[in-house]
Amino acid sequence: xxxxxxxxxxxxxxxxxxxxxxxxxxxxxxxxxxxxxxxxxxxxxxxxxxxxxxxxxxxxxxxxxxxx
Amino acid sequence: xxxxxxxxxxxxxxxxxxxxxxxxxxxxxxxxxxxxxxxxxxxxxxxxxxxxxxxxxxxxxxxxxxxxxxxxxxxxxxxxxxxxxxxxxxxxxxxxxxxxxxxxxxxxxxxxxxxxxxxxxxxxxxxxxxxxxxxxxxxxxxxxxxxxxxxxxxxxxxxxxxxxxxxxxxxxxxxxxxxxxxxxxxxxxxxxxxxxxxxxxxxxxxxxxxxxxxxxxxxxxxxxxxxxxxxxxxxxxxxxxxxxxxxxxxxxxxxxxxxxxxxxxxxxxxxxxxxxxxxxxxxxxxxxxxxxxxxxxxxxxxxxxxxxxxxxxxxxxxxxxxxxxxxxxxxxxxxxxxxxxxxxxxxxxxxxxxxxxxxxxxxxxxxxxxxxxxxxxxxxxxxxxxxxxxxxxxxxxxxxxxxxxxxxxxxxxxxxxxxxxxxxxxxxxxxxxxxxxxxxxxxxxxxxxxxxxxxxxxxxxxxxxxxxxxxxxxxxxxxxxxxxxxxxxxxxxxxxxxxxxxxxxxxxxxxxxxxxxxxxxxxxxxx
Ligand SMILES: Cc1cc2nc3c(=O)[nH]c(=O)nc-3n(C[C@H](O)[C@H](O)[C@H](O)COP(=O)(O)OP(=O)(O)OC[C@H]3O[C@@H](n4cnc5c(N)ncnc54)[C@H](O)[C@@H]3O)c2cc1C
Numbered sequence: 001x002x003x004x005x006x007x008x009x010x011x012x013x014x015x016x017x018x019x020x021x022x023x024x025x026x027x028x029x030x031x032x033x034x035x036x037x038x039x040x041x042x043x044x045x046x047x048x049x050x051x052x053x054x055x056x057x058x059x060x061x062x063x064x065x066x067x068x
Numbered sequence: 069x070x071x072x073x074x075x076x077x078x079x080x081x082x083x084x085x086x087x088x089x090x091x092x093x094x095x096x097x098x099x100x101x102x103x104x105x106x107x108x109x110x111x112x113x114x115x116x117x118x119x120x121x122x123x124x125x126x127x128x129x130x131x132x133x134x135x136x137x138x139x140x141x142x143x144x145x146x147x148x149x150x151x152x153x154x155x156x157x158x159x160x161x162x163x164x165x166x167x168x169x170x171x172x173x174x175x176x177x178x179x180x181x182x183x184x185x186x187x188x189x190x191x192x193x194x195x196x197x198x199x200x201x202x203x204x205x206x207x208x209x210x211x212x213x214x215x216x217x218x219x220x221x222x223x224x225x226x227x228x229x230x231x232x233x234x235x236x237x238x239x240x241x242x243x244x245x246x247x248x249x250x251x252x253x254x255x256x257x258x259x260x261x262x263x264x265x266x267x268x269x270x271x272x273x274x275x276x277x278x279x280x281x282x283x284x285x286x287x288x289x290x291x292x293x294x295x296x297x298x299x300x301x302x303x304x305x306x307x308x309x310x311x312x313x314x315x316x317x318x319x320x321x322x323x324x325x326x327x328x329x330x331x332x333x334x335x336x337x338x339x340x341x342x343x344x345x346x347x348x349x350x351x352x353x354x355x356x357x358x359x360x361x362x363x364x365x366x367x368x369x370x371x372x373x374x375x376x377x378x379x380x381x382x383x384x385x386x387x388x389x390x391x392x393x394x395x396x397x398x399x400x401x402x403x404x405x406x407x408x409x410x411x412x413x414x415x416x417x418x419x420x421x422x423x424x425x426x427x428x429x430x431x432x433x434x435x436x437x438x439x440x441x442x443x444x445x446x447x448x449x450x451x452x453x454x455x456x457x458x459x460x461x462x463x464x465x466x467x468x469x470x471x472x473x474x475x476x477x478x479x480x481x482x483x484x485x486x487x488x489x490x491x492x493x494x495x496x497x498x499x500x501x502x503x504x505x506x507x508x509x510x511x512x513x514x515x516x517x518x519x520x521x522x523x524x525x526x527x528x529x530x531x532x533x534x535x536x537x538x539x540x541x542x543x544x545x546x547x548x549x550x551x552x553x554x555x556x557x558x559x560x561x562x563x564x565x566x567x568x569x570x571x572x573x574x575x576x577x578x579x580x581x582x583x584x585x586x587x588x589x590x591x592x593x594x595x
Contacts, residue, residue: 005461006462009465016449023446028444
């Protein structure tokens with residue numbers, strides 16, 4: 001299975017609002033910790049290492065490209 | 069008429085010389101787009117309306133520039149739709165930039181086969197000017213310029229208004245009064261009410277510039293561009309070679325300083341390039357807020373438009389939602405003045421439009437939060453979404469530079485009759501009518517033009533024939549439906565829709581049944 005990068009959610013605006021809201025009143029260090037846990041939780045839910053690897057690669061590559 | 073400079077004349081009226089206050093069935097305070105639209109709606113229904121405005125000019129500056137499809141459909145019913153679309157600039161393509169790169173572009177072109185585009189751009193003074201000219205044609209409307217309401221007494225059986233004019237003060241009594249007096253609403257203050265909500269700690273410079281530069285007719289939105297680092301910028305075209313540019317300035321900016329041409333011109337030059345010639349048309353600095361009154365109805369006193377609710381401009385919901393308020397209230401007030409409805413129908417104005425205001429505030433708040441992140445982490449997520457958006461389709465759906473203003477569907481309104489038969493989509497009770505091509509007597513036309521200003525029963529018969537019956541006179545006529553019409557209404561022979569006078573669906577069935585229809589009409593009148 002491939003990583004699905006097509007829109008795969010009904011209401012992106014509600015998702016984004018919930019995401020930002022979940023970080024409310026956290027310090028930056030706490031936000032980092034929370035994000036790390038979020039990655040672990042979601043990776044486990046996905047379950048397929050190939051898919052997770054694809055996501056890791058894309059996240060890393062777009063980050064390096066932005067800094068270039 | 070030059071809509072930017074035209075001055076309306078103050079005229080003394082007989083009410084100013086009588087010994088006890090004159091009584092009027094409907095008084096509208098404020099001749100902005102919302103007050104004018106409501107006045108025209110009521111006058112066309114045969115009601116006499118007095119409109120009071122403290123000023124004598126149209127909108128100062130362009131202000132609202134994006135008028136959405138639903139507004140244009142309502143403008144058709146007020147007699148100014150075609151004129152508005154003809155003058156406006158139609159656009160479909162939007163581009164989103166992050167730093168110096170194009171992230172993606174989108175095409176707003178909605179599904180084809182609607183009379184009106186998703187949006188047009190037009191300076192507010194044109195829209196107001198067209199409404200004012202239309203109002204002047206209607207003998208039922210008496211527009212009183214330079215009439216400032218200075219005191220209000222909401223006495224239950226009506227509202228007493230004290231009005232200041234160049235000839236001094238006078239008073240009138242309104243059986244029904246509608247405050248369309250804008251975001252600072254003096255009437256709201258005079259009755260001790262507040263509009264509450266969130267003020268965004270940010271400032272925006274709004275500059276309208278006139279230039280003949282060959283920019284395409286598109287909406288360009290920049291996040292963190294090199295020419296205006298760390299902030300956002302929006303560029304949008306209006307008629308007459310005028311361009312709207314919004315610069316996010318941050319909370320610390322000094323609004324008075326930022327309005328000065330010597331501050332504005334370099335910002336515009338940084339965007340356009342040094343050699344593009346332009347003229348500043350209008351400059352203003354705003355702080356945005358999303359607020360609303362707890363209740364839009366106080367007995368026989370109503371609040372409509374910005375006086376009732378305020379949204380940030382991302383997504384163009386201010387004037388558009390105010391026009392929908394007027395569209396909702398017009399037929400209801402008319403029904404009550406005719407004695408065929410009472411309190412519950414008036415109360416439904418408040419519940420339906422308070423719901424709509426919440427929806428608009430939610431959308432507008434989400435856009436504003438994306439555009440102006442409030443914390444380090446929300447900025448990080450925003451920039452991550454922008455960075456992913458270039459190559460990942462899903463992330464483009466997260467990027468939010470303002471969402472298309474769509475009309476509210478009153479799906480939970482007590483005026484609706486619930487579906488008893490199954491529909492696969494179609495237009496649900498509470499939702500506004502959907503346009504589609506039709507033809508009548510061999511001439512191509514649009515469904516929206518077939519809907520009357522009264523309740524209407526629309527029945528799909530066979531051979532693509534649709535019968536539209538006015539519920540007030542019983543008069544009916546047929547048209548021929550297109551395939552788009554049939555699929556948008558999920559129509560099969562017998563399918564029957566009941567539309568309210570504001571063209572929202574009240575009820576629908578799979579077969580026509582006269583007693584069910586008359587029950588649904590009663591329900592939609594709050595009886
Ligand atoms: C920069 C900017 C951009 C915007 N862009 C958009 C957009 O793209 N799309 C959109 O839909 N909306 C937009 N809006 C919002 C839009 O301008 C308002 O929502 C709209 O003008 C509201 O109309 P209104 O009739 O309720 O109030 P107003 O237009 O404010 O009219 C109120 C009227 O009441 C009169 N009045 C006030 N007090 C009294 C009194 N005491 N007695 C008598 N008369 C009185 C005033 O003179 C005025 O004529 C924008 C606004 C701004 C500022």
